[in-house]
Amino acid sequence: MFRVFANSDGHKTLSDDHQRAALQGDSPGSKTHVRHVRLAIxxxxxxxxxxxxxxxxxxxEDFVVIERAADIGGTWRDNTYPGCACDIPSHLYSFSFALxxxxxxxxxxxxxxxxYLRRCARRFGILPHIQWxxxxxxxxxxxxDQCWHITTTQGELTADILILGNGPLSEPSLPPIPGIERFEGVMFHSARWHHDYDLTGKRVAVIGTGASAIQFIPHxxxxxxxxxxFQRT
Known part of the structure; x- marks a missing residue:
């Protein structure tokens, strides 16, 4: 049976078996065939x-978008801390072809x-190209072979061109502060905000005064x- 699921946004997505088969250019249960595409993003x-x-x-049309999550958005999907917003006027922080x-x-x-990113993906027909x-x-x-050999959690594929769009902010980093492993309280990065933990009445330490901190601190x-x-300068 060909199973299709919908994620939280209503996007239709294939089951893991069928996504893996689509990436490999074959059907579930058949002999593995490594798919080749012109471009992998x-x-x-x-x-x-x-x-x-x-x-x-x-x-x-011969391209695939490799996405480790179940939704579009990158840093605008992952960052959900209180007060998270654009710090550039939104009319500038958007695609010139999709104002x-x-x-x-x-x-x-x-x-x-x-x-906005979800709408753009639907409008321009990108969803069928994405491997969630x-x-x-x-x-x-x-x-x-004159090509890229790519290994993913859904299987393998080859591509003539590999385009990296993961960005420098895709992996949050906790500072290697001596003794941090002995801290017994709740600790998390603002890019992975712990919404289930109530900060009301708690003693809170914030390390850093960057773009994220100046947004969530007032909240x-x-x-x-x-x-x-705390800031180092």
Whole structure:
């Protein structure tokens, strides 16, 4: 039976078996055949999605978008901390070929930007090209074959061109502070906000005063018992 599921946004996605088969260019249960594509794109954030759309606009259909999550958006999918929003005017922080005159604010919130990316993916027909829940494990250039050999959690494929759109913010990093492993309280990175943990009445320490911190600090400060803010400069 050909099973199709819908994720939380209503996007239709294949079962893991059929996604793996689609990536390998075969059907579940049959002999494995490694699929070859002209282009493989890593990530479906602004960079990966923008590249995929431009390929479609120029008549290229032989490409796949490798996405480790079950939804589009990249950093605008993963960052959900309180107050998360664009720090560039939204009319500038958007695709030039998909201008949006309906932004609710000059600096739009995270959910609105994520939804904008979802609409762009649907509008330009990118969804059928995306392999969801498909994480890159290895990619190496084979000189003899003159192509990329790509290994993912859904199987293997080869590509003439590999385009990296995962970005430098795709993996949050906790600082290697001496003794941090002995901390017995709750600890998390703002890019993986722990929404189930109530900060009300807690003593909270925030390390860093970057773009994320200056957005979520005003939202949590009125609720916490004490807030300590650390910066290295």
């Amino acid at each position: 890593l990530g479906s954030g602004f960079s990966g999605l923008g590249m995929a759309i431009r390929l479609k606009q120029h008549g290229h 949006n005159p309906h932004w609710s604010r000059t600096y739009s919130p995270q959910r609105e930007i994520r939804d 829940n498909c994480e890159l494990l290895d990619a190496s250039w084979k000189e003899v 949590i400060q009125p609720r916490v018992a004490h807030l300590s803010l």
